[in-house]
Amino acid sequence: MTVVSRPLYRALLVAGLVATVFTAGCKKKPVPANPPHEAAPAPAPAQPTVTLSADPTSISKGDSSTLSWTSTNATQLTIAPEVGTVTAEGTTKVTPSDSTTYTITASGPGGSANATTRVTVSAPTPPVEPAPSADVDSLFTKEVQDAYFDFNKADIRPDARAALAKTADFLRNYPQIRVTIEGHCDERGSTEYNLALGDRRAGAVKQYLVSLGLSADRISTVSFGKEKPFCTQSNEACWQQNRRGHFVRAQ
């Protein structure tokens, strides 16, 4: 580590400023448009062209869009924000957290050109800044809805579709949250059959969420069969409570 004393530091700073002024002054010298040794004027280099598009142009938070571009006569291509230098043509995936206008700048001997495209991110209902985890937990409890099933069935009912649509909305807005779907059954029938049936229910709920665009990597499943009932009476109201795909936050 070089230690520079304060007076010396000042001296170096002054010297640097002087040098800058001197160099800037040099640039004021006239420069000829064409070098004198060229016999005939060459055709001017072609102006670069560039296109940029996004597919889809509108996404939900946490999802991604694909940017595609083409160019001609460009020696350097840059996409901003975030993407950086790219090749003459290609595609790349972007996952903006907010609506973003992407600009591609093509430059070459013939000048430069721009193109833009906008990816709109649908606004989340809760605030964008991550809430403290206790709030997320209570939101999870409020927003995430379980799916209920018919006796002996693992088919997603219409009421479960609506519930899972709400659950999917929440999970889209909180892409950092991972969930476990527990498959549960009522007390009727064997331990073993209900473990298999609960497995089918949890799997059906997971598949439905994936069909709504959620990533399967965020969702694990487990069957509890009839081993962890939500209520223990022997009547249809209670049995219905126990026939469900139940969401818990996995961390």
Place this chain on the structure above:
Amino acid sequence: MKLAMPGRTVRVKGEARVMVHRSRYIGVCILLFCGLFLPGRVAAQAWFTSGTGLGVEKPRVAVADFAPRADNAKSHSQLFTQVVRDDLQFSGILDLVSPSFYPTQAPTVPSELRNLDWTTPQINANLVAFGNLTESTSEVVISAWAYDVRSSSNQAVVGKVYRGTPTDAQVRKFAHQFADEIISRLSGGLPGIASTQIAFVSSRTGTKEIWVMDYDGANQHPLTSLHTISLTPRWSPDASRIAFTCFEAGPTRVVSPQICMYSVDANKVVSFPRFRGSNSAPAWSPDGSQIMFSSSMGGNPELYDVDANGSRPKRLTYFNAASTSPTWNPKTGQSVVFVSDRGGIPKLYMMNADGTNTGELELPDKGYLIDPAWSPNGQMVAFSWRRPDGNFDIYIMEPTSRDIRQITRDSGKNERPSWAPDGRHIVFESTRNGQRQIWTMLADGSQAHQLTMNGHNESPNWSPK
């Protein structure tokens, strides 16, 4: 005694129809054979009688009070006598002569046995068991005999001396061994079951753990203390291990049902590979080399087969439904009966052990079918069936003919049958006294005994020896 049975519907549509049919059948019998056959009821259930050995004429056995040689052996003498009587009574192959008819002076050694005392019309015994006990602080010695009192030979049918620590548990063990000797002699060499055990699930400590008890309900104690949920124990054919369903946290900390393995020799849960998804309901192949179970490692609960150490999983079913509860034919090892809801509700299916040639075991009535258990001789499958108008009851089917016999009725829910190795007894769960408890019975439904009383108990599995 082999009678071809006409009219399948008649046999399975309930008792009333069977009665109508039987009387017609007996009429034909009498006309043709002049009563050479056994009574109609036995004839109508010939497959059941030959499969279980129940329903044939039984020898009469008396068990004299075993004599204490000194006062300190008195309580163990009574215990020994009582356990032998209970074992013989419950064997299903003999009639125990009521002790109230016995001579006042019981023989204590063979020289004191007088055959004529035991062949009076009231006692009418074929076999008499007797003996004596001596006891010190460190040892109990039990001399026990059984004699055929109809034979002029003075050779003992059974003659044994048991020596061991003077504890109730040890005396019970000796009594079971002695009873098994007698039962084995009377059933043509088939082993008795008095020394067998029953594994089961109990939540009496707060979580469901694997427990074990003697076949008569004595000596109940836990094998696991995993403090999660342990289910569906199944003994290996050599009785050295118990495979069961456990809930374990994996590397990603997600808990899922897995196959766990308890070693009887090591007296602890030993390691077994984990699989993706939910895994449950392990069942052993009869040679102990493979385990079949239900697994969603491929996404959907299908049947898989692994080596007994858990390696080389192989998928067997492709139903896109819930398939589980496999039971291997213990005699052939070739076919497997299992449960699947591929048709909408759970029913019984049979396939080859390699997953080929699947067919439904169709029954003549609707309902919900679960818990298949193949009998030790491979001739019958016990299962529970909830018919449209009924509760869960235990039935026995002969898969080749599809003949069916109802075993329990009008007594709560009765589920999860498991056969004793003698093929004459079944252990099952029943709610007939309120809570779900474990019961045993003879395979014809008689002599039901409640084995567990405390807490919630389920999923019994009878040890193979």
